[in-house]
Amino acid sequence: MDIRFDKVEVRFEGRTVIHPLTVTLTERRIGIIGLNGSGKTTFARMINGLVKPSAGRVTVNGFDTVSAENDARQQSGFIFQNPQNQIILPILREDIALGLKSRKLPKANVAAAVNAVLDRFEIGHLADRRAHELSGGELQLAALASVLVTEPKILVMDEPTNQLDLRNRNLVERTIQTLPEDVIVISHDLDLITGFDRVLMFREGRIEADGAPGEVIGRYRALNGAEA
Amino acid sequence: MSTRDLVLSALFAAIIVALGLVPPIMLGFIPVPITAQSLGVMLAGVVLGAKRGMISVLLVLVLAAIGLPVLSGGRGGLAVFMAPTTGYLIGWVFTALITGYLSQVMVGRDQSGLVQTVNFFIAALCGGVVVLYGFGIVYLALVTGMGFTQAFLGSMAFIPGDVIKALIAALAGRAVMVGYPLLPQRA
Amino acid sequence: MMRSLHVDGDSFLHRLQPGVKLTALAIVSLCLFTIQTPAVLAIAAIIGLAGHCMLRISPRQIWLRLRPFALIVVVVALFTAILNSPGEGLTAFFRLAALALFASLVTATTTTGDFIDVITRAALPLERIGLVRAQDVGLSIGLVIRFVPEIVSRYEAIRDAHHARGLKLNPISVAVPLIITTLRSADEIASAIDARGIRRQK
Numbered sequence: 001m002d003i004r005f006d007k008v009e010v011r012f013e014g015r016t017v018i019h020p021l022t023v024t025l026t027e028r029r030i031g032i033i034g035l036n037g038s039g040k041t042t043f044a045r046m047i048n049g050l051v052k053p054s055a056g057r058v059t060v061n062g063f064d065t066v067s068a069e070n071d072a073r074q075q076s077g078f079i080f081q082n083p084q085n086q087i088i089l090p091i092l093r094e095d096i097a098l099g100l101k102s103r104k105l106p107k108a109n110v111a112a113a114v115n116a117v118l119d120r121f122e123i124g125h126l127a128d129r130r131a132h133e134l135s136g137g138e139l140q141l142a143a144l145a146s147v148l149v150t151e152p153k154i155l156v157m158d159e160p161t162n163q164l165d166l167r168n169r170n171l172v173e174r175t176i177q178t179l180p181e182d183v184i185v186i187s188h189d190l191d192l193i194t195g196f197d198r199v200l201m202f203r204e205g206r207i208e209a210d211g212a213p214g215e216v217i218g219r220y221r222a223l224n225g226a227e228a
Numbered sequence: 229m230s231t232r233d234l235v236l237s238a239l240f241a242a243i244i245v246a247l248g249l250v251p252p253i254m255l256g257f258i259p260v261p262i263t264a265q266s267l268g269v270m271l272a273g274v275v276l277g278a279k280r281g282m283i284s285v286l287l288v289l290v291l292a293a294i295g296l297p298v299l300s301g302g303r304g305g306l307a308v309f310m311a312p313t314t315g316y317l318i319g320w321v322f323t324a325l326i327t328g329y330l331s332q333v334m335v336g337r338d339q340s341g342l343v344q345t346v347n348f349f350i351a352a353l354c355g356g357v358v359v360l361y362g363f364g365i366v367y368l369a370l371v372t373g374m375g376f377t378q379a380f381l382g383s384m385a386f387i388p389g390d391v392i393k394a395l396i397a398a399l400a401g402r403a404v405m406v407g408y409p410l411l412p413q414r415a
Numbered sequence: 416m417m418r419s420l421h422v423d424g425d426s427f428l429h430r431l432q433p434g435v436k437l438t439a440l441a442i443v444s445l446c447l448f449t450i451q452t453p454a455v456l457a458i459a460a461i462i463g464l465a466g467h468c469m470l471r472i473s474p475r476q477i478w479l480r481l482r483p484f485a486l487i488v489v490v491v492a493l494f495t496a497i498l499n500s501p502g503e504g505l506t507a508f509f510r511l512a513a514l515a516l517f518a519s520l521v522t523a524t525t526t527t528g529d530f531i532d533v534i535t536r537a538a539l540p541l542e543r544i545g546l547v548r549a550q551d552v553g554l555s556i557g558l559v560i561r562f563v564p565e566i567v568s569r570y571e572a573i574r575d576a577h578h579a580r581g582l583k584l585n586p587i588s589v590a591v592p593l594i595i596t597t598l599r600s601a602d603e604i605a606s607a608i609d610a611r612g613i614r615r616q617k
Contacts, residue, residue, distance in 0.1 A: 234554070242558070242562040253589065264590070302483065310518040373503060
């Protein structure tokens with residue numbers, strides 16, 4: 001991946017949420033940590049163009065998230081905190097097909113791509129079930145399928161293990177490890193990102209630390225243990 | 229329409245449908261159960277305002293028309309639009325529109341709680357009683373040929389219940405506005 | 416919950432285009448209003464009832480489909496008969512029964528998906544004048560069906576919380592938390608739709 005934040009600042013209702021920052025992300029596995037309200041979710045949402053910078057610019061694989069919004073958006077997929085809110089049609093198969101249908105692909109291609117992604121996450125048996133009946137872990141896999149069916153190159157996940165029991169958490173961890181896509185994970189679950197290539201720590205709208213997981217996570221622990 | 233407005237309208241439509249599925253709630257002071265679905269229609273206007281409120285009610289009616297049993301008592305299908313009481317269903321759209329419009333115009337964030345509640349009540353009363361019964365009675369009279377006086381007499385028994393619902397909608401609308409304000413305000 | 420009133424089958428009515436069925440229903444309804452003879456209206460009602468036999472469902476199931484309208488039709492017919500004249504009551508009864516029966520037939524022989532396609536196509540002219548986006552119709556309908564069970568679960572949680580604290584259910588203490596918790600999820604759902612490029616411009 002090649003994500004560039006160039007002098008990016010975000011202000012919201014007179015408050016500065018992200019202070020001007022310049023950073024380039026190219027690693028295959030990147031973790032983002034920080035306390036609630038530190039700006040990490042706002043930062044991650046800019047990658048998908050869900051939040052637009054108030055100043056500066058964000059480019060994803062060369063596409064500007066403002067002037068080339070659709071192209072930039074196609075580069076990345078976003079998994080939200082609550083997978084329940086990510087599945088928007090009643091039947092899983094219809095939901096997964098939705099992202100492809102809006103690209104006006106032929107029906108047969110849509111069906112084939114949906115089946116392929118269902119097989120990839122081994123959830124073919126859930127395809128015709130109602131989203132309401134799925135468990136938390138099943139919903140998280142379904143959300144992954146619904147996002148990855150359009151083949152984004154980068155996957156951004158906002159606290160993917162937040163609402164899962166230990167077994168489903170481990171399932172999601174293994175799934176993240178084996179994904180061929182580049183992955184950016186926001187997480188309070190520090191064990192999830194210890195094996196990553198790079199970790200950013202946010203604090204009060206700034207990148208406080210940036211480097212190898214061991215060192216950044218150690219600093220995060222020390223800082224918040226001391227502040228408490 | 230923004231995606232957020234579309235989702236808010238759809239979610240409120242889902243609330244109206246869900247209110248038709250739950251058992252009627254008894255009020256302490258009167259022996260009549262409150263069927264929550266028509267309350268939901270007034271609430272759509274009070275909470276979301278004219279445009280989004282009206283769209284959510286339209287969505288409920290579309291779901292009913294395409295054969296889903298979304299109306300209270302498990303009613304649905306095109307037959308509900310071919311019934312003597314269809315005027316009340318059509319009236320729902322305007323209940324949400326008028327209640328929502330009047331709420332937007334009359335209720336301000338800087339008013340006291342009492343003034344807000346009274347204004348919401350007036351809005352819900354106009355939309356949920358005056359406008360709704362206007363549509364319901366005229367339609368009933370025209371479709372059955374029974375005449376306006378008869379149609380009015382036949383409908384009168386239900387008016388007190390809807391006045392109480394307007395009051396509940398006003399109280400609930402004001403509480404929602406405090407907890408999660410969504411009502412569009414005059415510029 | 417939310418099971419469609421559609422009945423599977425391959426009758427003549429099932430095979431007919433949904434647009435044709437809806438147009439026919441509109442024309443038939445208008446005709447029923449111009450006819451004033453009870454005997455003719457009675458024949459129409461009998462045809463509507465006979466149509467239900469083509470659905471290959473039991474008489475009990477037919478009755479369950481018609482029950483919601485039966486009472487209101489009878490009440491209005493009686494009201495008309497008493498206040499106006501017995502003849503007018505009879506006319507009203509057969510006319511209203513025929514209307515409900517024909518409408519119920521179209522519902523039973525048309526799938527929800529077919530209806531959504533018809534509405535989406537009907538919305539295309541409105542899209543051209545910039546009033547709605549046709550594809551939003553199917554999306555909105557899907558969203559409502561998707562989230563009704565979630566809201567019913569929320570209602571049950573609120574009800575249980577009342578009971579756990581020994582409180583009686585009252586419409587305000589149920590409706591307010593139900594509305595606030597539900598609408599709070601709107602932002603994330605809207606973001607999920609936008610992030611997946613489902614409502615892209617152009």
